[in-house]
Amino acid sequence: MTRPYNRKKIFMATARALTAQPAPPAAAKRRDLSGLFGYVLIAPPVAIMLLLIFYPAIEAVIETIFVSDAQTGQTTLSLQNYIAFFQDPILRANLTFTVLVTLATVFMLFVVGYPLAMYLRFSKSRLAGTVQVLTLFPLFVPGVILAFALIRFLGTHGMFDTLLGIVGISGYRTPYLQPQGIVIALVWEHIPFTVLVLTAGLRQVEDAVIESARDVGASGWQIFTRILLPLTTRSALIVFCLNVIGVFGAFTLPYLLGPAQPMMMGVSMQQAFNNYQDRIGALTQAVLTFLICAAVGVLYVRTITRPRER
Amino acid sequence: MPYRKFFAVTLLVGILIGALIACSSPSAPPATSAPAATSAPAATNAPPPSGGKSVVNFYTDGDTNISDWIANKVKPAFEKAYPQYELKVTTVRGVGNGVADIAARAQAAMQTGADPQAEVFDWDPRGRPEYIQAGVFEKLSPANVPNAKNVPEAYYLSEYGMPYRGSQVLLAYDSSKIPDNEVPKTFADLVTWVKAHPGQFVYCRPDKGGSGGNFVVRALYEVTGKDPKIFQSADPDPKILAEFPKAWELLRSMHDSIYQNGSYPAGNNPVLELLANGSVSMATVWSDQSRQALDKGVLPPTIKVVQFTDLPMPGSYAPLSVVAGAKNKQGALDFVNFMLSVEEQTSVVKDIGGFPAIEWKYLPQDLQTQFTSVITNNVPYWPGGKWSTERDKGWYENVATNIKQGSP
Known part of the structure; x- marks a missing residue:
């Protein structure tokens, strides 16, 4: 961590020298009130x-x-209720399943989100505007509508299946009612937030930094791994934390698109509470879910309260 | 700042597209039901109409298919048959607790001796026994509703509710893919058929829709001697519960042959979707939902429905209840009687795809012929409640999963 840090310092110093910003206005006078x-x-x-x-x-x-x-x-x-939870193989499977779906979803979000954010940050083409609209589009689509659209699009004999059939690919297996279905839908739903935060992080990296790196002969990959990634860890951590919390507690999409068993914690809680009328069982599941999300929440709070490394 | 402007435009476009999708989506019945629900209270407060007609206030919180049918088909027919009455249909679906709130109002009115402004409910009063005990509801029998003599004893749920339409879970199949002689006649036939045709059959999760729930109940009947009457008590009998694992074994043996190696959809409608787009060629469906889907073209006309001949799948009857202290009680009783007439029972079958509450033999011959594959006077009744909890828990823990419950 030290080497890129030093380098970064140098680049930041260069950048600051190049873009000489005015000092922030003093607000000391009114502080007491x-x-x-x-x-x-x-x-x-x-x-x-x-x-x-x-x-x-x-x-x-x-x-x-x-x-x-x-x-x-x-x-x-x-701790009887918690022991009962961990002794129940079904509930244990639900928890493991939720963790796996969450990790897969967040990983896919980075795979999809980083290239999109980099494109939006660096592209000067007119197409970038269209891409941005498309990226933000999921923000305005309610979950139920999304689930319905995905069932129609990805289901057996759906549009995707038909398109594959036209180009001669058969044997398509639909992700509907499979774990993949949940991951696809949750990734789609969380793309806008991921890209917005990552783009914001990338915008804080001044062009001068990248240009000076290029001047000393850094390749595109080196610029990404040595400059962009380290300088956007903060944004990446924010994206990671908030997405994990959002995905972990998701209900609508896993409910409509996921398999009957195992199910995600949100669905499992609803079932324990509504169908089995097991209030304490549902509460226990909720507390465990809350604890896991809270641990990620602590990471988030530490990320945003840590002073910027400048 | 150009960025801000861009963002605003994006937002606007997004909202417009979102609104467009929401409007064009078929899953937007609230938009159509809202006016009915909001305009309703005003209607009940209106002064009595001119011409000396007395008002019969009818409340329903049933789905759009029921409230539309009552308002557009039943109301004109009733007012024509009984010119002295005006039927005021009020839809309280999604408003507070629905009809239960109006029942509470009727009770309050009874205590103060005021006009409850309610005559007939499309509602089963058994859900609120305190109102029955308080005497809010009128006892209904052939004595005050003459046509009730044609309603089989078995359909009655309580003496305060008069059954007027039923629905039952049926087996639907695509006749273009399955020849008639291959269609299963019994539950055992179905199990054999499903195993011989992997991926072609589906039923929904028992807790997410009655079409799946009652199919699982039928499996429970299968292993407990095919006698639905043993499930009558409110509290599950441990002796019967001990037989349940046999049903799980039976359903589990079909699991891998269900659509997509055991992908059970989360509701009645997703099952109809799978049937409509040809993903499966056989499924369990509600009689009324499949009938309406066929009428609207959602299901292709090649879809046909049958009932098991050895023991049908369960179903239920929706009752009408009459407020004892209603201002126009005679109008209310006349309305209930009217609903049990042959004409209206024919309408139940033809217009909403329901089952008649009077015996099929009273209905026109051509209708009987048309529905011959599903006609049964045996509609097993499943008590629900704790029985359903046991059913759902057992199914999730033993059928839908590979994990054996109790193993470490």
């Missing part, structure tokens, strides 16, 4: 978060770790 005012401004959202997110979350945790005996009515602190 604005501090208090700031707290007042953020009080409502914080209160809503405490009431609607933290309070139910803590209540859920408490309810799952304090088990009351049906006969004596005594409550004891016990």
